[in-house]
Amino acid sequence: MKSKLLIHPRLYLSIIKRNANSILVEYQNNEFYENGERIIKKSNINLEEKFNNFSKSIEILNSLNNQELNKIKNYIKTQNKVLKYHKKNNNYDAIDTVVGSMKLMESFKRKFEKYEF
Numbered sequence: 001m002k003s004k005l006l007i008h009p010r011l012y013l014s015i016i017k018r019n020a021n022s023i024l025v026e027y028q029n030n031e032f033y034e035n036g037e038r039i040i041k042k043s044n045i046n047l048e049e050k051f052n053n054f055s056k057s058i059e060i061l062n063s064l065n066n067q068e069l070n071k072i073k074n075y076i077k078t079q080n081k082v083l084k085y086h087k088k089n090n091n092y093d094a095i096d097t098v099v100g101s102m103k104l105m106e107s108f109k110r111k112f113e114k115y116e117f
Contacts, residue, residue, distance in 0.1 A: 009071040
């Protein structure tokens, strides 16, 4: 199978600062502290024109998180295909790796359910 560079989805937690064309956000992705908790990071995001219509920060967060949730769903769907491939070829080590990856992504998906979209 050909591999594809995947960018891990982000869960946007809050908007710290908002300018006309950009926002400074706090988010979590696939990086963890030693204790297993996800690291909260900050990043500047240049906003697309469609965000100009949003007057409230929560609307922007909801839109961004909906996009990221779609990435998670697509990732899980792809991993299911990868899992079928490895099961068919009896690649047991790869099966364990993919199952672990899917469990991690499913737990991340559940964090999205705690936030309003």
